Amino acid sequence: MSQDFADRIVAARAPRRETKSLIYQHALRLFAERGYARTSLRDIAEAVGLEVPSLYTHIASKQSLLFDLMEFGNSELLARLEAAVAAVPGDRPLDQLYVLVRENVISHCRHRDQTKVVFTEIRELADRQRPRILSLRRSIEDLFRDTIGRAVDAGSAREVDVTVTAFGVLAIGRGAATWYHDDGELTPEDIGDLYAEQVVRGILAPKLAAKWSRPQL
Amino acid sequence: MSQDFADRIVAARAPRRETKSLIYQHALRLFAERGYARTSLRDIAEAVGLEVPSLYTHIASKQSLLFDLMEFGNSELLARLEAAVAAVPGDRPLDQLYVLVRENVISHCRHRDQTKVVFTEIRELADRQRPRILSLRRSIEDLFRDTIGRAVDAGSAREVDVTVTAFGVLAIGRGAATWYHDDGELTPEDIGDLYAEQVVRGILAPKLAAKWSRPQL
């Protein structure tokens, strides 16, 4: 066995974290651009600067790569949203909804690749992997449902269908990821404020319409 | 050449319209379920009850099948939306917006497979085919932009960003296609009314908030 061969086998047994990170970065970008089914392991390997079999030092399969990206993407979004709600007192549900919608829009604009992959490629997961991702997604939906529900219960919002309203709000955020560009006139914060105000006014109790104004954050 | 062979060649030269229709029906369903890239011509042929080469009596290629479905889906939606707006006088832009949002939601709920394919598979089109589809999509967007813009100009709506608002409304409709089920409690019309009211109230001039009510259709 030559020195060269030995070095390469050692490299395979002591995988570099940096390489793994590059694999995930390029996989996310390529999955978002072309879709999971149209991205081959050859594409990913080439982007990273490896041969295909070398990828298997770092990942278990193409599918596990997708699963990891989807789990991280959903978890990160959920954490951001929970932090946003927690920053506003619970007795002001309309303001909580405002920051929730705003943070959701901002996150989707800032992490467009994550959004595209997370919401387009669910059907590509194995049946065994899917429940975990759906569960995370449901937690996000529940956060919106709960906040809207408390605004209704407090009499600050009209008696809207909580689930349908929540789904509409979530769709607006995902939509932003499909058209937002960094070189546009509006920042993610601008867009977040714009949608948050429309959503709150859309369900606001009419008696509050004249005096409601955007929360000072 | 046997009688049997001759019959089959004749059948190929005189394709039945019914067969072509079945191919498009099953292709739409399968593309919506699994995605274009994950649907093989073998899947489609099997669903229709043919062998793969027989498909080519009716279609030019897999890609042309997708293009035809996307062109039809977008054209049909545009026609429905234009009809909805035209049914309301032009001097009532808020009511026009209401019926526009409502019809958009209803159409997406009723034609979920079309929605899924039309908005997910654009990247699968050839560069030569894509402009035609993007042009149809832009006409739909313009219809919303124009209606919202006239509501703003008339002073009935706040001075919102017309494009961002239109994209939000369109996203809500597309979103409905992903979660609506025929066996739910709400009809497409219910959901259409719900979202239409939220959208109109969301941009309504505050001075009109107390007295605005859903248009009688």
Added chain:
DNA sequence: CCTACCGATCGGTAGG
């Protein structure tokens, strides 16, 4: 981390 390789599947064609 690489070379060499494999079975499966793909869209599509030839020819009748």
Added chain:
DNA sequence: CCTACCGATCGGTAGG
């Protein structure tokens, strides 16, 4: 509308 077939590409493995 079918049988027979093809070159390209896929995810992944053996072995060092």
